[in-house]
Amino acid sequence: MTSSSVRTRFAPSPTGYLHLGGARTALFSWAFARHHQGTFVLRIEDTDLERSTPEAVQAILDGMQWLSLEADEGPFYQMQRAGRHKEVIAKMLAEGTAYYCYSTPEEVEQMRESAKAKGLKPKYDGTWRPEPGKTLPPVPEGRKPVVRFKNPTEGAVSWDDMLKGTITIENAELDDLIIARPDGTPTYNFCVVVDDWDMQISHVIRGDDHINNTPRQINILKALGAPLPEYGHVPMILGPDGQKLSKRHGAVSIMDYEKQGYLPEAMINYLARLGWSHGDDEIFSREQLVEWFDTRNLSKSAAQWDPKKLNWVNAHYIKALSDSELLDHVLPRIHARGGHTQDLDMPAVLNLFKDRAETLEQLAENAMLFCAPFQPAAEELQTQFLTEDAKRILAGFAQNASKLEAWTSEALDELIKQTLSEHGIKMPMLGIPLRLAVTGQKQTPSIGAVLAIIGKTTVLERLQNAI
Structure with a gap:
């Protein structure tokens, strides 16, 4: 495998946001291309005109940009290549590897039910499939046909999957796939084939929900005399409960995680570990991921989404900023x-x-705590903790604090210790009233550091008001 020969692609359908599974597929395809100094292609598969929206396209582009998964080529839009797809269909019709089918959806459904009743595979029965010596029915007047691919009926289609090993499907199991609708628009599975061929895609890494599409796509590629890419089907991501990841598990759009305050570096690191590993390494840079990435280290079993682990990874990256x-x-x-x-x-x-x-x-x-306008503590807290004794201790603390030459957390910590010692009290008896008086809150980080940041003038002013 030469470096320049590696060409991967991420080809989402813009019918919604960029979800976590899609983002991980994009990451694996990107990392594989980068590891081999190859080319990563972004292709928007917008053939589903009813469900594809400009907003969904933008959501995909935003997600890719946030994760810094830069494409070397694209984005290409499938619908802008419709002329090319129709040209290939016309060629297949002329060569006899595709044919017009006038069966209605209702008739095809009846064929499937009939086959099921006989204990056979429910599929289109080939009524309009041309064969030597076969007489086709008369063309129904005014009915627009679909175009079907003439799938081989003998033998099997087989490929060596990068994750799952050899997969073999009998051709007898496969329908004659519809490759163009009655209005002439090519269908998803067909467009994918032509685009992968034209874009010289060498490796297709995608979710294992596409496994059923692969034998059909391979047969079309063979009929076109096109080279076959290598395929790798990645297992899905499961939720913490072991079920397929969905909205009920929380955010599933990648940009929801940006809104919730996750760093793209943390998300890349975490997504990479969902189904791929390099020894026991949990934290690694984007550069290390590219250097180490090998499809042999992709997991053959489903990965489980773990919000706590993601938070741990994100906390690590926040600390490193x-x-x-x-x-x-x-x-x-x-x-x-x-x-x-x-x-x-x-x-x-x-x-x-x-x-x-x-x-x-x-x-x-x-x-x-520091950036919002000061809100005095709730009345019940003041009643409970800002007692006359507490106010007397705060008054002494304020007097000594006003004399401090250096208003630093170290100096304030020292003054707090002195105050505790003078009055023979434990920290909560000073700390809680002091926090309530100066921040309006019962709990804060180290009080010396908090007072240092708020500033001498403001601290003394708030203490005076509380006393």
Whole structure:
């Protein structure tokens, strides 16, 4: 296999968002092409005119862009190639590898029911299939035909799947596939074949829900005298409950995860580990994925979606961000909440929560402790904790704090220790009233660090108001 000969493709149908299974297929196809210094093609399979929408196309492009799965060629749109598809159908009709079929959908359904009643495979019975010496029925007046592929009736179609090994299907099991509708528009399975052929796709990595399409597509490719790509069918992703991943498991659109505060690097890392592995490595860069990627390490069994594991991976990538990168990611989320960040040491704010945050949204929400307007503590909390004793201790703390030359978390931590020692009290007796007075909240990160970020003037002012 030469580098330049490897050409993979991701070919989604734009009938909805880019879901997790599709994103993983795109990732595997992209990584395989990059590993072999080959070409990764993006093709939008928009032949389903009723269900394909411009919004769904954009959702796919947005998802690919967010994950930085750049295509070397494309996006190509199947409907823009309709002329080419019709040209190939005309050639097949002329060569006798395809034929016009005038059976109505109702008649075909009757054929299937009849076959089922006899214990046979329910399929089209070949009424309009031309054979030597066979007389075809008269053409019904005014009825528009479909075009069917003349599938071989003898032998079997077989391929060596990159994941599943040799798969063999008897040709007798397969229908004569409809390759053009009554209005002349080519069908999905046919367009895929012509596009893979024209785009010289060498390796098709896709979900194993496509296995039934593969023998049909191989037979059409053979009829066209076209080279066969290698196929690899990846098992599906299951939800935490072992059922097929769906909306009931939460977000299934890749862009939902962007909204929820996941980093694209974390999603790439996590998706790659859903069905592929490199030893025991859990965390790896995009560059390492490309270097290590080998279809022999793809799992033959279904992968299970684990939100906790995704959160763990995302937390790792959040911790690895520099201050400036973290700000770029989180500031828009704080501003979307109406938070104000001017006059605040935002790197200090984010670093206070960074090590315990699993998502960027969590980080933005926590940062609102400093970025939202101050709200005094609820009355019942004030009654319970801001007692006369507590106020007396806070007054002494405030007086000493006003004399601090360096307003740093270290200096404030030292002052807190001194206060506890002076009054012979444990930390909650000072910490809770202090937090309530200055932040309006009972729980915060390290109080010394919180006071340092809020600033001397504001802290003393809020203490005075509370006292």
